[in-house]
Amino acid sequence: MSAALSVRRFEETGPDSYPRGLPPWTYDHPAITRLELERVLRPSWQLVCHISNVPNAGDYLTFELGPDSIVVLRDREGVLRAYHNVCRHRAARLLEQSGSCPGSITCPYHGWTYNLDGSLRGTPVRESFPGLDRAQHGLIQVRLEIMAGLVFVCLQGDPPSPASLWGDMLADFEPYQFENMQPLFPMYTETWDVDWKVAMDNYLESYHVPIGHPGLARMMVPDYQDALNLESGVARGVGWLRDQPSSQWTERQYQSMVQRLTTHLPEPNRKCWRFYSMLPNLGIDVYPDQMDFFQVLPYGPGKCTIRGGTYALPDDRREMRVLRYLCNRINMGVNREDADLCRRVQLGLKSSVYTPGPLSKLEVCVLQFHDLIRERIPQTLLPAAPAEFAR
Numbered sequence: 001m002s003a004a005l006s007v008r009r010f011e012e013t014g015p016d017s018y019p020r021g022l023p024p025w026t027y028d029h030p031a032i033t034r035l036e037l038e039r040v041l042r043p044s045w046q047l048v049c050h051i052s053n054v055p056n057a058g059d060y061l062t063f064e065l066g067p068d069s070i071v072v073l074r075d076r077e078g079v080l081r082a083y084h085n086v087c088r089h090r091a092a093r094l095l096e097q098s099g100s101c102p103g104s105i106t107c108p109y110h111g112w113t114y115n116l117d118g119s120l121r122g123t124p125v126r127e128s129f130p131g132l133d134r135a136q137h138g139l140i141q142v143r144l145e146i147m148a149g150l151v152f153v154c155l156q157g158d159p160p161s162p163a164s165l166w167g168d169m170l171a172d173f174e175p176y177q178f179e180n181m182q183p184l185f186p187m188y189t190e191t192w193d194v195d196w197k198v199a200m201d202n203y204l205e206s207y208h209v210p211i212g213h214p215g216l217a218r219m220m221v222p223d224y225q226d227a228l229n230l231e232s233g234v235a236r237g238v239g240w241l242r243d244q245p246s247s248q249w250t251e252r253q254y255q256s257m258v259q260r261l262t263t264h265l266p267e268p269n270r271k272c273w274r275f276y277s278m279l280p281n282l283g284i285d286v287y288p289d290q291m292d293f294f295q296v297l298p299y300g301p302g303k304c305t306i307r308g309g310t311y312a313l314p315d316d317r318r319e320m321r322v323l324r325y326l327c328n329r330i331n332m333g334v335n336r337e338d339a340d341l342c343r344r345v346q347l348g349l350k351s352s353v354y355t356p357g358p359l360s361k362l363e364v365c366v367l368q369f370h371d372l373i374r375e376r377i378p379q380t381l382l383p384a385a386p387a388e389f390a391r
């Protein structure tokens with residue numbers, strides 16, 4: 001996020017006036033969702049995929065952000081580019097989902113053809129556009145940056161590069177070699193009946209872990225030593241794997257295998273799961289054996305899309321396949337628990353009596369997220385929707 005992100009510190013709130021989260025109406029309101037797209041999401045870096053999702057010239061993947069669609073594509077020279085996925089003639093969506101267009105991009109409507117570098121190559125019945133300046137009708141470029149093998153785009157404004165926002169924390173990723181990873185599964189998208197902020201709030205704090213995720217609590221020592229960059233909105237939490245075997249078989253097997261199979265990592269990294277977040281809507285989970293990302297996007301008020309991908313270093317040892325299977329199985333359970341907790345919050349936010357409760361110091365990243373929303377959309381400071389937002 002912008003370096004100008006203003007953040008309240010807990011010390012500024014006084015001994016018994018705790019900071020509070022956003023008022024419930026902001027979690028299900030079309031005007032807020034529209035403003036969040038305009039002022040929070042479009043001007044921020046959005047993770048589209050990993051470089052290995054588009055390995056060859058012509059490979060592409062699309063990314064939807066509210067009404068906008070972006071295509072990330074590898075050109076003939078092997079350079080990754082990003083464009084708005086809209087034909088310059090009469091607006092047809094050019095590409096869908098993912099695939100490969102090795103030579104050029106052809107619009108399915110009237111057949112305008114674009115080179116992989118985005119320039120307009122040709123228009124059928126050329127003489128029907130006398131004097132058309134093709135140079136003025138190429139695809140509209142979008143800023144793209146690659147950080148640790150992860151491909152980010154920014155639709156609006158000029159924020160500092162992802163690498164500069166991650167700063168020193170980027171060095172954490174080095175031993176894991178994200179750049180050399182390959183997809184473990186196809187990327188996934190799912191829809192949750194909760195506002196994107198509910199899902200993000202949940203990801204931004206580990207206060208709920210001991211109660212909400214009994215499996216994680218059995219496997220890991222709760223570590224509340226979260227690192228947080230107040231300026232950039234990047235944060236880290238680390239969970240240390242317990243020596244004591246879990247009572248649950250899957251978890252116990254994982255604990256018993258992980259350190260032995262991940263000797264490419266320095267010793268401390270073999271013993272921990274690391275959870276990173278970048279405001280406004282990204283999570284990156286780093287395990288000794290694999291990594292994944294988790295991105296939350298509004299899908300209308302009170303609904304969101306969760307996008308993600310899982311990546312790992314090439315390793316065909318049978319035991320490594322087992323270890324990764326165990327890791328994914330454990331995390332599928334965690335994901336189900338989070339989905340259920342978020343569903344409960346979204347229901348509770350509709351209550352006629354609820355007003356935001358106090359936030360713990362362990363919820364400082366939630367506060368930072370809410371302060372970002374309040375800064376960009378001051379109406380969210382109001383206890384009820386203002387008249388100008390009448391539906």
Ligand code: FES
Nearest residue numbers: 087089090107110
């Ligand atoms: S809308 Fe694309 S060629 Fe007409």
Ligand SMILES: [Fe+2]
Nearest residue numbers: 202212213338
């Ligand atoms: Fe959780």
